[in-house]
Amino acid sequence: MIDKLVKEDLIQPLNFDNIPNYQYVDEAYRNTSYDPENQYSIPYTWGTVGIIYNTKYVDEADLTGWELLWNEKYSGKILMFGNSRDAFGIAEYLLGYDVNTTDDGELQAAAQKLKEQKPLVQQYVMDEIFDLMENEEAWIAPYYAGDFLTMAEENENLAFYHPSQGFNLFIDAMCIPSCCQNKEAAETFINFLCKPEIAGGNMDYLGYGTPETAAKEFMDPEVVASEVAYPSEETLSKGTSFLFLPASVNQRMEELWLQAKTD
Numbered sequence: 001m002i003d004k005l006v007k008e009d010l011i012q013p014l015n016f017d018n019i020p021n022y023q024y025v026d027e028a029y030r031n032t033s034y035d036p037e038n039q040y041s042i043p044y045t046w047g048t049v050g051i052i053y054n055t056k057y058v059d060e061a062d063l064t065g066w067e068l069l070w071n072e073k074y075s076g077k078i079l080m081f082g083n084s085r086d087a088f089g090i091a092e093y094l095l096g097y098d099v100n101t102t103d104d105g106e107l108q109a110a111a112q113k114l115k116e117q118k119p120l121v122q123q124y125v126m127d128e129i130f131d132l133m134e135n136e137e138a139w140i141a142p143y144y145a146g147d148f149l150t151m152a153e154e155n156e157n158l159a160f161y162h163p164s165q166g167f168n169l170f171i172d173a174m175c176i177p178s179c180c181q182n183k184e185a186a187e188t189f190i191n192f193l194c195k196p197e198i199a200g201g202n203m204d205y206l207g208y209g210t211p212e213t214a215a216k217e218f219m220d221p222e223v224v225a226s227e228v229a230y231p232s233e234e235t236l237s238k239g240t241s242f243l244f245l246p247a248s249v250n251q252r253m254e255e256l257w258l259q260a261k262t263d
Helices: 002-007 020-024 066-070 084-095 104-120 129-134 145-154 183-194 196-206 213-218 247-262
Strands: 042-054 078-081 121-125 140-144 158-161 167-174
Touching: 020 183, 020 196, 020 213, 042 066, 042 129, 042 145, 042 183, 042 196, 066 084, 066 104, 066 140, 078 084, 078 104, 078 129, 084 104, 084 167, 084 247, 104 121, 104 247, 121 129, 129 140, 129 145, 140 145, 145 158, 183 196, 196 213
Parallel strands: 078 121, 078 140
Antiparallel strands: 042 140, 042 158, 042 167
């Protein structure tokens, strides 16, 4: 999204003289594909997408990859992302495609895969997932690792894994819109959020990963030690980020997504 905002001149370059706490942001979260020269954004949090499942009802032997979401054994108890980008990404991982593909044949194949899944899906969701998984109305769902940690506080039977074929690795970042009327004040606030004790407190509350090693000192040790919140380097090596796709590709994906859900 950030590279799109840059290209459309909707955000402005930052004055890092007003953001000295940027020094605490780890190198791993700098020079990103969407902001290679670190001009427009400051990482706020990061996370991964995987599969949440209920250990009471889902067999451990079925916990391999994204194919769990196509397992007929759990028909009617599977939730799926309600947005096209995440849904197509899952199908593309399963099919072995680049999740940033612009090839129409691959998009059509992913849409066909999603169409095949439809009879098994209870609902296409976003925030609705919390109640459905916590109350055990559904047993399986792809979602964000940070939100899984929130759900697990309400239902101890919920667990999470990263599919073997790969998964989305994302960074949520702070930017300043081009229309901002007090840029210095906005940069001062960003600097405040980058202060390690503030960043640590925020991530403790949100459940997502901090891009600042220094912030972990101020976080719950159990969260910092969590393989869900902070996967191993080996696991993270399988993660890939969504890149900005041309408008024509996004439109095509939306068309195919609608067909997959309604045909």
